[in-house]
Amino acid sequence: MKLNTLHDLFVQELKDLYSAETQLVKALPKMAKAASNDELRNGFEEHLKQTRNHVTRLENIAKAGDFKLTGHRxxxxxxxxxxxxxxxxxxxxxxVRDAGLIGAAQRVEHYEIAGYGTARALAVKLGYDDAADTLSQTLEEEKETDIKLTDLxxxxxxxxxxxxxxx
Incomplete structure (x- = not known):
């Protein structure tokens, strides 16, 4: 995809987030299974539910904007x-594995926080208010997950x- 406009970059950011989230939907059950701590396992399972919702939100933004999210890894x-x-x-x-899993999960969260923050900023600049609101909601959930991981x-x-x- 050629990036000629800020809108093109916005779509590219959403494609990247969509790919990231769909990969996480497959990875989180493995992380939950590997966790020995019940709170950590439950946290991964809860985040899986959130991640599925994030995928749906991104799909809704794409539908409203009449573009596709597929074709990017x-x-x-x-x-x-x-x-x-x-x-x-x-x-x-x-x-020790649980401590490592938290570190791995936080690296994922920080990547997502950066991505959602960027996408939200682009949506605001482009005047895509509904998309910006949706992305803000997801961004806040990602930040909350990071805090929960730190607390745990x-x-x-x-x-x-x-x-x-x-x-």
């Missing part, structure tokens, strides 16, 4: 998911992993 998300998959397959203590890491999981070294 988000290589960054592919790489982040590959790294997470490699972590899952490592021989690791459960709490600092309240229990990192302590459990650290205690293994003391034993």
């Amino acid at each position: 988000c290589k960054a998300m592919e790489g982040l998911i590959t790294e997470g998959s490699e972590l899952i397959s490592e021989d690791a203590e459960d709490a 890491a600092t309240s229990t999981i990192n302590d459990e992993a650290a205690a293994l070294a003391e034993a």
